[in-house]
Amino acid sequence: MPEDIIHEITILSGKNRNGVPEGFDEIRIKPGDTISIVGPTGSGKSALINDIEIFANRDTVTGRKILINGAIPPEYFIRDPARKPVAMITQNTRCLCDLSVEDFLLMHTKSRGYQGQDLVDTTISLANQFTGEPIQRKVRMTQLSGGQTRSLMVADAILISNTPIILLDEVENAGIFKDRVIEALRRYHKALLFVTHDPLVSLLSDRRIVMQDGAVAKVLTPNGLEQSALKQMLAYDAAIARVREMIRAGELITKAVPA
Numbered sequence: 134m135p136e137d138i139i140h141e142i143t144i145l146s147g148k149n150r151n152g153v154p155e156g157f158d159e160i161r162i163k164p165g166d167t168i169s170i171v172g173p174t175g176s177g178k179s180a181l182i183n184d185i186e187i188f189a190n191r192d193t194v195t196g197r198k199i200l201i202n203g204a205i206p207p208e209y210f211i212r213d214p215a216r217k218p219v220a221m222i223t224q225n226t227r228c229l230c231d232l233s234v235e236d237f238l239l240m241h242t243k244s245r246g247y248q249g250q251d252l253v254d255t256t257i258s259l260a261n262q263f264t265g266e267p268i269q270r271k272v273r274m275t276q277l278s279g280g281q282t283r284s285l286m287v288a289d290a291i292l293i294s295n296t297p298i299i300l301l302d303e304v305e306n307a308g309i310f311k312d313r314v315i316e317a318l319r320r321y322h323k324a325l326l327f328v329t330h331d332p333l334v335s336l337l338s339d340r341r342i343v344m345q346d347g348a349v350a351k352v353l354t355p356n357g358l359e360q361s362a363l364k365q366m367l368a369y370d371a372a373i374a375r376v377r378e379m380i381r382a383g384e385l386i387t388k389a390v391p392a
């Protein structure tokens with residue numbers, strides 16, 4: 134529906150944990166933007182993406198307000214799961230559904246009014262680009278590992294739910310190829326906000342929101358200034374991935390691994 138097309142999400146500032154107003158007026162996010170949310174433990178990272186998930190209207194602990202296309206979002210964005218434009222994927226995302234992967238995705242495509250097997254196949258193959266352990270279509274949803282579940286949920290959010298806004302809360306430790314997830318979300322033109330403690334994931338984003346004491350302390354836009362650090366982190370990440378595979382395969386690591 135044209136009125137459902139999202140051009141912009143706006144975060145209007147609230148207050149920090151001590152009631153002091155945040156030091157920004159508004160943060161504007163457009164489809165295709167990738168934004169990482171960083172900061173120490175307890176600094177308010179999850180609270181910020183929760184505000185977006187529920188379209189806070191000065192009614193959460195932070196006092197923030199979220200606008201969609203410059204206005205308060207319509208009630209059905211919040212109440213109707215099929216029209217909600219936000220998918221939130223967390224470390225705790227679990228699937229309690231006793232169906233095979235294929236049947237689960239088929240059911241979801243039908244409930245969204247799509248027909249045919251094609252979308253199910255594309256979703257499984259996209260999910261398999263994100264995880265090192267390929268997902269078999271006949272396996273039960275409850276048997277998927279943490280990394281496989283998160284990979285499938287991201288692929289489902291991109292292709293079947295097709296939500297324009299995707300929120301990821303610390304999914305990086307879950308055995309998924311985080312750089313491929315970010316690349317795919319960019320390619321599909323999603324607005325992506327992710328809470329992360331991972332340096333590589335942070336460097337891959339266009340902007341970094343830095344949290345402190347429950348408030349946004351800074352919004353950094355590196356504009357290419359971090360390219361050499363990013364290159365270095367990609368090389369380290371590849372070296373760590375190689376060692377991880379060697380360890381998984383039962384090898385002894387007797388030499389330094391070049392980055």
Ligand SMILES: Nc1ncnc2c1ncn2[C@@H]1O[C@H](COP(=O)(O)OP(=O)(O)OP(=O)(O)O)[C@@H](O)[C@H]1O
Binds near residue numbers: 173175180344
């Ligand atoms: N602006 C605020 N005002 C009042 N309380 C807040 C504010 N922001 C966050 N909090 C509260 O502070 C606690 C910690 O916040 P939150 O869980 O968002 O931190 P976090 O940075 O995600 O932490 P972690 O890295 O450990 O997951 C929560 O109980 C949250 O509700």
